[in-house]
Amino acid sequence: MAKSKFRTIYCDNCRAEKKMQILSAVEGAENKVWHKCSRCRHNFLFDTSIFEQKENESKELNRETCVDYNPTKSYKVGSSVYHADWDDMGFITGKEKLSSGLQSIVVDFQKNGSKRLIENLQED
Ligand SMILES: [Zn+2]
Structure with missing residues (x-):
């Protein structure tokens, strides 16, 4: 198969x-x-x-065009992000609302695979 x-x-x-x-x-x-x-x-x-x-x-990931990931920002599906802690970049493939009420993005990372990351986090 x-x-x-x-x-x-x-x-x-x-x-x-x-x-x-x-x-x-x-x-x-x-x-x-x-x-x-x-x-x-x-x-x-x-x-x-x-x-x-x-x-x-163009489905090539490019560090130059990646936006740095920050949980307080909001992102667009189809754009690419760079995660500094993981030194990894990926495309945003979707958005999901978590049961906690938080908004998340689904990112298909080059090294880490598909991950959910919080977006649009409101700081007190
Ligand atoms: Zn479906």
Whole structure:
């Protein structure tokens, strides 16, 4: 079995960008590929020609364009952050509200993988 491939796509069901497993293409239509959301487990059919364009644009992490991570700041999905303590950078793939009421960003770090970080922290 080949190793599972994933790509981050906006999931209509989760209403956020989620990692989706790339499943099989539709027979006779190679651009139409089934994807399975790793969070809600729903299957979605996407036209992959759109992603190929997007992926070719620039998915390279660059320290110059990374914003330094600071929990009191707020961030945009799709931008990249640098975490000084970990000396690691990654793309923001989504946002989630934590049960504590805090807002968090989901970052796909180069070294540490997917991590949740607090954002928009209000200081007393
Ligand atoms: Zn989902």
